[in-house]
Amino acid sequence: MNTTENLSLNLATVRAQWDMRQAVEACLAHGITAISPWRDQVQKIGLAEAEKLVRDNGLRVTGLCRGGMFPAADAAGRKAAVEDNKRAIEEAARLHADCLVMVVGGLPAGSRDIRSVREMVAEGMRQILDDSRAAGVKLAVEPLHPMYAADRACVNTLEQALDLCELLGPDVGVAIDAYHVWWDPKLAGQIARAGAGHRIFAHHICDWLVPTRELLMDRGMMGDGVVDLKGLRRAIEQAGYHGPQEVEILSSHWGSRPGEEMLRTVIERYNSVCLP
């Protein structure tokens, strides 16, 4: 008998098939009671409606995706990003999300100066900390795979993310996504460090396919790739995080399959290859 305990579904995984309400209904039908929606998915049905959906069904929201995207070519752009992050904090608070997931942003068009862009990220984070703390919303910096350094997130290793967290102080931590960090030779030590600082706020899973055909929409179903998901989970639990494993599979293949088939496969693989 397959369990769905401590399994969360990141709703980007079923973006092609369902809206937020439909996804929640499908999750509940399969016994999944934790979700992580994206802001545009919330917006589509309305924040009040999303809040009600969460409350009425006693859902755990393991994260709201996503804040971040701080770097911009000019001060006006950076200010707009900070304002948008403040709105995201409010939304995360309304949904009682475990954290607001931060995909910090990449190089503004024309920039080749990744060091200064990383400073923009730290500065942007600093400017929303009062708000996030007041709202009781934890910020989970998600180090993204280095192949996204240019266009999505210039925080690319767990070590770098934790350096940033320690600079910023309490209530800032990390979302550890198997896809982004599995390759890192320093992974084990940095997971332990994150745990020691109580900074693990989320654990995302999927798999790295061989071959990987393109950079964005070719993530694999757990078990179809090369990531040692049981081993990763073991390390994360040893570091003190026992929250849900959140399935986030951005994949044109899985986006083209019926949602029900995907969900059944997610549950089956969660049991066979993700539980330590």
Place this chain on the structure above:
Amino acid sequence: MNTTENLSLNLATVRAQWDMRQAVEACLAHGITAISPWRDQVQKIGLAEAEKLVRDNGLRVTGLCRGGMFPAADAAGRKAAVEDNKRAIEEAARLHADCLVMVVGGLPAGSRDIRSVREMVAEGMRQILDDSRAAGVKLAVEPLHPMYAADRACVNTLEQALDLCELLGPDVGVAIDAYHVWWDPKLAGQIARAGAGHRIFAHHICDWLVPTRELLMDRGMMGDGVVDLKGLRRAIEQAGYHGPQEVEILSSHWGSRPGEEMLRTVIERYNSVCLP
């Protein structure tokens, strides 16, 4: 007036257009006197012929690509890899190459244990060190971008490569390729470390395109992407390496253009965006 001083052409860049002899003729016509051939390109014209081509034209061989590929599912496979690396060392010696570039290899089919695969790499390197030192061939470990960790090289940061080098002792160093390392938040410090240990054996250049459409054959011409190539070169020179910048562009776009057009663009961009 554009210079070709200290410019080397990695012959994979023109693999689609020319064989080694044709590539050398084209390079010489443009004043480029340094090359880095791949082993299959040498083999195609024959080692003796390649040696003569290098000697008769007074070419500098900035590297032979490539040794490595140590991991294998069984002992026989690993032994075969070591033997093949010993042949590569002989070839590098015959061509008086500055180094043998080591693309160390990824996960054998079915493996999800990247840690043990990394141990296979260290062990394979250890087993060829007597030969490489006897032949006077330097081994240049090339950390590959983390997106190649599964299928090409499980050494993925300069820090990790240098840890391996220090484990192995003298005559082992690194090839620093802009494409693979540009994103690394620890890059500046690790370049300085590599220089202090006299371990920079090669400097490869191309560019990271936005967007990057696929993982293998979408590298960019210098200047077309987001890498600060002047800044990288400055750091490498400050660390004590003043050897050629070696252009290695694996690209289906450039592979479809006439070789002459590509070579002219390489020289133009070397002058405009690579010289500090």
